[in-house]
Amino acid sequence: MTARVLIIAGSDSGGGAGIQADIKTVTMLGGHAMTAIAAITAQNTTGVQAVHPVPTDMVIAQIKSCLNDIGADAIKIGMIGSAATVEAVADTLAPLSIPIVFDPVMVSTSGSRLADAATIAAFDRLIAMASVVTPNLPELEALGGEDRLVALGGTVLVKGGHANGDEVTDRLIDANGTRAIWSAPRIDTTSTHGTGCTLASAIATSLAQGASLESAVADARLFVRLSLLNAPGLGSGHGPMGQQRVVLDVAPEMRLNQITLGATDHEASRGFYQTLGLKLIVDSAPDYARFEAPGGVTLSIHRGSAGTYFECNNLDVEVARLQQAGVIFHILPTEQPWLWREAWTRDPAGNAICLYTAGESRRFPPWRV
Structure with a gap:
């Protein structure tokens, strides 16, 4: 059956990140993408010009509408518009027993802030219930470090893209220590808008298709790298990736x-x-x-x-x-x-x-x- 992936995240008018990147990723990997839009943004490759949080009850209505009819095999959570919405999303997802991938979005690639202090403080519940949390290094620091996230019950994929050096190293850790390490040469490109969204959605899709977490992360990293290599070169800032051009490279079957x-x-x-x-x-x-x-x-x-x-x-x-x-x-x-x-x-x-x-x-x- 087609893997069903419910995405709870913000919309990106420029199509580079957020819901738009999520839908492209899930679709290219063979899944069915459903959405609960938590915020509407006006943004492009140069930055975020405006953010409009969607009311909490509307976010929850979207989630329930999808779950009550189509169902889901995995959930990906990205940008959430308010602390109240974080709490309501956690309440709604608590009874479920399917993989949840939480990308704790705080700042866009261009540097625009996408979550206030109260919203970040409310993330603990989502961290505790997630199958894997995917912070970059600045997000990890803002959340209190990997030891704190693991203590909350989370399995953490520490993304190394913000570190210096010619290699990008990602580490998967849990309460038992490091589960896996991946390292690959850094790709020289400015078309990096949506890397975190794409990675998290690719992991969620693979988990929905029955892959182990380690295999899901490995496949998702490959999908991100190919999306960077296939980037169309649009815009004058941090351009969108080329998810739509990743063809026959990553799939669950031969x-x-x-x-x-x-x-x-x-x-x-x-x-x-x-x-x-x-x-x-x-x-x-x-x-x-x-x-x-x-x-x-x-x-x-x-x-x-x-x-x-x-x-x-x-x-x-x-x-x-x-x-x-x-x-x-x-x-x-x-x-x-x-x-x-x-x-x-x-x-x-x-x-x-x-x-x-x-x-x-x-x-x-x-x-x-």
């Missing part, structure tokens, strides 16, 4: 997204596929080239083997499942120098089939043209 064809004349084949309208993204003449087609599928030409590629979120688990079903792999999961992890089998006709994991290295390898 997906066909790459084909490699044999080539004997590199230049002729490269020119042919460019003429067809494919975008050249890797060119390692005279042996290899990779193209991106509209819709996100990649196609390669290779002076050698050909194959059809299915990407898996967890390659080793998928290979083990297929081995139990009788599929024979002549190459088991192996790390490759081109940053893919691959396993190879053949269909009954002898066609080469690759199951693999590449993440952002399929469409955005370090050597991308």
